[in-house]
Amino acid sequence: MCEGESFVMMGDRWRIEGGSELVWDVEVGEAHEDHMEMSGERVSAIVRYGVSEEGELSLSRHVVWPSLRTIPNDTHGSLSFVFTGPGPGLATGEKDVVQQFRLRGIIYVESICGSLKTSRWLFPSIDKPIYFELAIIENTGNVSLPIKTLVPSEGTVTPALKGLDGSYVIDALPIATNKVDLPPGDHALHAIAYRARRSNEMEEYLDSDELMAELDRRRALVSNSLEGSMQFDCPVDDVLPVLFRFSQLRATESVFRTRNGLMHSPGGGAYYAAVWANDQAEYAAPMFALLEGSNAYEATVNMFRMYKKFMNNTDQHLPSSIIAEGTDHFSANGDRGDGSMVAYALGRFLLLSGDEKLAEELLPLLEWCLEFCNRHLNPQGVVTSNSDELEGRFPTGTANLYTSALTYDALVSAKMLCDELGKASSSIYQKRSEILKKNIESYFGAQVEGFDTYRYFDGCTVLRSWICIPLTMGIFERASGTIDALFSKQLWTADGLRTTSGNPTFWDRATLKCLRGVYASGEVERAHKHFLAYSRRRLLGNHVPYPVEAYPEGNERHLSAESALYCRVVIEGLFGLRPTGFRKLTCTPRLPPHWNSMSLRGLHACATTFDLTVNRDESSREVTVQVTQRTGDKDDEPLSTKVYKLEPMEESFSITLT
Template sequence: MKKYILLGLILIWGIWNTEAQNNRWQLADTGGIEWNIKSNLPHDDHIEMSGRKLSVVLRYGVDADKNFSVNRSIIWPMLRFQPNKTRSHLNKQFALDVRDLLLINSQSLGQETVDKISLEGLMVVDSRFEKNSLRMTRVLYPSTTEAAYFEKYTIQNIGEKAISVDLPDLDMTYISDPALGIYGGYTYGVKSSHKGYYTLESGKDLTFYITFSARKIKEPQPAFNPEQELVARKEFVESIWSNLVLETPDKVLNRMFAFAKIRGSESIYETKGGLMHGPGGEAYYAAIWANDQAEYINPFFPYLGYETGNESALNSFRHFARFMNDEYKPIPSSIIAEGDGIWHGAKDRGDGAMIAYGAARYALAKGSKTEAEELWPLIEWTLEYCKRKINENGVVASDSDELENRFPAGKANLCTSGLYYDALISAVYLGKDLGKPNKQLDEYKKEAETLRKNIEKHFGYKVEGFDTYRYYEGNDILRSWICIPLTVGIFDRSQGTIDALFSPRLWTDDGLLTQAGTETFWDRSTLYALRGVFAAGATEKGLEYLEKYSQRRLLGEHVPYAIEAWPEGSQRHLSAESGLYCRIFTEGIFGIRPTGLKSFEMTPHMPSEWNYMNLKSIKAFGETFDVNITGKDGGLEVVIKSKSGKTLTKKIKQGETIRVNFK
């Protein structure tokens, strides 16, 4: 018997060790992730980092000889060109190799050996140059508030003899054509902080900085302090990581949640139209979308308590509200160019439902009656717009969906009706707290009940042998967005839907295919699906696939964030998808559903292999509070403790709902 137990343990260890070896990256003790470079080369990847006035996509790699390379695509969203469209911003690539510009004892540095690359809201590259007895550390990071990106280089003499170091006077300036710029000409370029000859004694080090910046030509050149900018970037990361803290026995999930908060929060731009959260990806900045911002990320920001995020969310709804009209013509899908233009290329994508859903959920979670009153007219208008789009089958018609005709969506799709259903429910909760007429709220409630029946009647279907949903009338191929009902509390077909989502027809190593039989995947539907699977109570199944997904995105070949899509966009790190990742936990695993400005329901779904799960420093519903859940006597003990001193302790069964009111 002991022999078989030992063999079993060896087998389990072997499987675990094989999976660990497949990960290129590993968790770092500092709180980030690191790639200890040994073999499996060459390897290239890309990552996006952002601040208030720029974004940078670093395309970096290590070749077969362990040399590091980086190509920087830097975007300045508010330096705009004619015609003033979505992508009409200053975007320049710099493939400058600073290493090749240095002279050590009058010679080039020679062969590099990269030992480690670390990511923690910035990039750190540790290298050796054996020929010259040197170590080099590169730190790559954007400014949090200025239109500048920085690289910090530290050279350490690890030899026994003093060496000479020659640094170039690096000062390259470019000027754009003033006739093309919205604000005239732009100047952009690269500048070093140090130049000249230095003697480096044994054991000593030398630090210098490279700054990439841009500005309107008529504006003075700012005086940057790269070291202070590095401190500010680290403080930003720490502030994001210290709020809405996830604690579970699964360190990979905890760490990816922490990274997702960074990417979801950093991509906010200081435009002349106010703070605007932008998806990124070298394409989408200084603009807002009804899906990425209103639907995906805005409902999340109140939980994080990131005031810049909350301000950008409220600002986005204000921009959408500008387009309300008495004729109930659709609100544009996107408001672009710092608020000066619109994009409506796919016509009505169900944007009204997206905005109603996001605005109502944001207002409830934010817990501000003043903001809720301001948003109520927009919620009313978008609900009325959707009501007027109800077709003969009792569901909401739209021209397309958020994939904008990349895949067929029919004349009425499941996504739009599901979002409208949830928005109606949220409006009832919100309206009660705002003292809106009972007649109006009863009508919303009745409309939701009728719509739920019609969703089942029209979309409920057997597709490819699964009792699930067709995405639109005539659809007979499985689609990833069949998960939508699970995220809005409709569980009538949960088992068939979950079986379909995790079947080989849809699930891949990279998550869900958009449509069975294709190779295209978009993370947004995978993230919605995982949230919905937990909400439906399929906790063990959800955990299995959440762990697979998180391992791949955080520690695999392309790290450390959720991505947009493939093959389109080459798996860009679009920002709002990271917000969707966090919502798997807040709304799926912890099961938080706003029911008022100061109240919510919570239906926890803790995996059986966990003995605890906590969310610390939640800043929503007008409170700062912790949720601590432990396994106890075959059930769960939930302790909710607010900063104001209120405490709720309750023992519940798995999947049981508790109600919390901070009034």
């Protein structure tokens, strides 16, 4: 299906329209409810929306203000409030029936009450502590109609002793055009601004012009993320490119302005103005390295600088999170292998950045993390930790596969980075990586539930989702048996990977790493079949439009870093990009059998912008990759173009950016 066309398949609730918008045409008797998170620099809103069987709109909003801190000022110390009122619209006894929902970084709702049509836009301010709901009421009939809009009464003043900065004022401010009667063809505006401020701050005045300007600014931010940043295109399906664009938006919008600079945070109603070694470092940083000049890139550098402050001489592990706007820290269940997470992310990030000055500044953190991991090797030569990123929800033993695999990749990156910087420790890291790779095989390699794969820890006799991790690190010795296990009935479900064999719990992070790793291994058909099914469910099913955290925990929250992991399935799985030095990458394209082309444009890294276009000749099956460099935006004139041809039996080639 060509981009720009609309399509829907059996079982889909939503359809794609215009290449970057989702549409749900509501049918009579169709009751359904969903939730979606949207974020700005100073506010985030989880909006629960839906319709009853009668077609009536239901709305509630969990609004969070990350920089307004409560007491205790801990991980969950962001001011928040749940608004359950009806929102802007008509105060009438007649039924207002929803016709359609649209999603494009903004929730749009269209409803009809007799000859009055109401269009609603729900969105956060991009830089103010305000979430907006705007309604435009239009008279589509032939006679003037009296109108009366709803007046909100929700809000509170918090106790001074419960706020880091004293009392906070939370309110729902109505903004309306003063119209009592609506002539035919005319329209009226009604909106509500859901706000919070310190009690000693002046109340901000907003009128209808400023409201429309806020909507335009949100639209511009969304358009820049969906069409102006990294772009993935393929010849057959709209689903993958659209979910890639939506995921890029969710991953990058969840950046908050705090008293210690920009901080990328998970969201989900609970995790704001804070960073985690897994979410922000391991999951998101390798993607954000390709977005130089963005808030997401700046927040990532800020995060690594924050973690650098926790280097120590007492063998104390890194904290799992740095919380409360960077003023405190927290460790969940001891050492989760956080040093290996940060080292893995930092090595890849610095190589992609190509910034020698930044690399010299942050290399000590990478070295410290790797020395910590080296000191915590067990007698069999694998890395020990108290748990993994699931923080003890499932058993991990004293040494788990996840932590050692991350450390291995970090050592590989450290060797490359030291080569670029002329550091003698390059050979040490190379030797350690080779030894650790062998130890991973000898310690974790095992027959588990009949599959030639990995045991997750010593004594583990059931399959675990994290057996996919070696594949993402380029360790393919047990790829065949591992992939069979991952897609077996013991682990795979309609929602992706179970965390452990036979257990209904799933976490999208594991599924997305699995798909990335299976593509990387060369099992393209199997990876692609499952990637398409997963993507369609997340984009067009009953809970849209982003990857989710987990279920049953968190009820499938739209945490931001999972969306970064989705983008990395494309970047590192389908295109096989891996930094090998400053301005140097390897590319291992994995074209699905029924595709003859794919492209990834607008990658910002190494102080340049570059595009990748992969083509396969239909008759000769020869694969070529065109690399185009630009000085700025992806639509600027090319600076240089190189074409690489993959020889028979060749899978990868090296790219050097000028």
